[in-house]
Amino acid sequence: MKWYHLAAFAASSQAALRFGCSTLTIQRLDPLVEPGQTPSAHLHQIIGGNAFHPNMSGDIGEKGTCTTCTFTEDFSNYWTAVMFFKHTNGSYKRVPIMQNTALPNGINGGMTVYYTQQDFNSNGNQKITAFKPGFRMTVGNPTTDSLDKAKGHAGLRFVCLADKGTRFPELxxxxxxxxxxxxxxxxxFPSCWDGKNLDSxxxxxxxxxxxKEAFSPAGPCPASHPVRxxxxxxxxxxxxxxxxxxxxxxGSNPFVLSxxxxxxxxxxxDYVFGWKGDSLQRAMDNSCMFQACENGKPLKSQNVAAMNKCSVEKMVKEDIDSWLPELPGMKMQ
Structure with a gap:
């Protein structure tokens, strides 16, 4: 019996998670798109569990011993390209990362992660099937080369912040x-699964x-990918x-992605699922929302000091913090 058949008989859920993760490492590593390559083509900021490795595979939820995320059962890894400032003299400087204003103070860089069902303001009432051990996916494409194509990637956007609470307009x-x-x-990321493949x-x-744009409710899943x-x-x-x-x-834009x-x-x-056991499914089957899901209700959580303490070894030895003559991995033209 396929997983999505099981989901059809389960009760409705009302779950929405929003939490912070501090930076695990910033390195040229990409075990999803470039497995085993050390270094990978360009620099990423990575958050999550310390099972992160260029050759990682299988159920990383059972392999990690610490995580930079709020929830101690989440050993998933999440990563994005890094932003740099390009000076008019041609040199590059990595842009520091700030924490979201909705999160507790003291988080070391990182990101805010959401697992929602409905939108930013309500948690809906439909059945949500958690990702499975070994699941992985990407969103977006670094080869996208036109504004029209970028506009077609709903949900991949930039916001010019007046302050940390700014959310619109999305560009x-x-x-x-x-x-x-x-x-x-x-x-x-997309939220409709084919019910069969953990990767493609x-x-x-x-x-x-x-x-759809921002945190608007997503449309219904098609028959080809029926699992929400x-x-x-x-x-x-x-x-x-x-x-x-x-x-x-x-007036030209001075910022560049890595x-x-x-x-x-x-x-x-990029995303590699790594929640331990059935913890994410338990959360999706709960009626909690955002911070109300912490402290064992139903998910175990940790303080900021513990989040910041988790890290992995530096596997790529290169300077990423000085003013650089070129982007890491990019040869001067």
Whole structure:
């Protein structure tokens, strides 16, 4: 019997998770798209469990011993490209990451992660089937090369922040002026699964996106991908404000993603499921929302100090913090 057949007989759920994860590591590693390659082509910020490795496979929820995320049963790994500032002299500086204002103070960089069912304001009432051990997927494509194509990727957006609470408007490319509060990148993953494959050659075909803009409720799943899974989303806040006085005089955008994209069209993100046991399904079957899901109701949680303490070894030895003559992994043209 397929998993989605089992889901059809289960009771409705009302779950919505929002939580912080501090940075696990920032390295040129990508075990999903470039498994085993050390280093990978471009730099990523990675959060989550310490089972992260260039060759990781199987059920990482049973392999991790710590996590940078709020929930101690979540050993998943989540990662995105890194943002850099390009000076008019041609050098690059990595943009620091800020924590979301909705999270507790002291988180070291990282991201805000969402597993929602309905939208940002309510948690709905439909059955949500949790991801399975070994599940993985990506969203977006670094080869996207036009604004029209970027506009077609609903849920992959940038926000020019007036402050950390700014959520609109959402833009398909980099802001065209200095942002008072920094820049937020947003990545919404597809939430309709084919019910069979834990991955696919392109890491996307086993999923289908009915995502709409922002946190609007997603559309119904098609017959080809009938299983409704959590609507996974990342928010990353980049502290671009320290570069506002260095903005080019011609008004051109000075920011670039780590695979050398100065438009933002190819923004993308990766996910490898690693929740321990049935913890994510228990959460999806609960009526909690956001912080109300912490402290054993129903998920075990940890404090910020414990989140920040978790890390993995540095496997790629290169400078990523100085003013650099070129992006890591990108040879000078």
């Amino acid at each position: 398909p490319d980099f802001p065209t002026k200095p942002c008072k509060g920094g820049i937020m990148t947003v990545h919404h 050659p392109d890491h996307q075909s086993h999923m289908y996106s009915t995502t 899974m959590p609507q996974l989303a990342y928010e990353t806040l980049w502290d671009t404000t320290q570069f506002n006085n260095m903005w080019p005089k011609d 695979y050398n994209d100065n438009k933002g069209y190819g923004t993308h993100a």
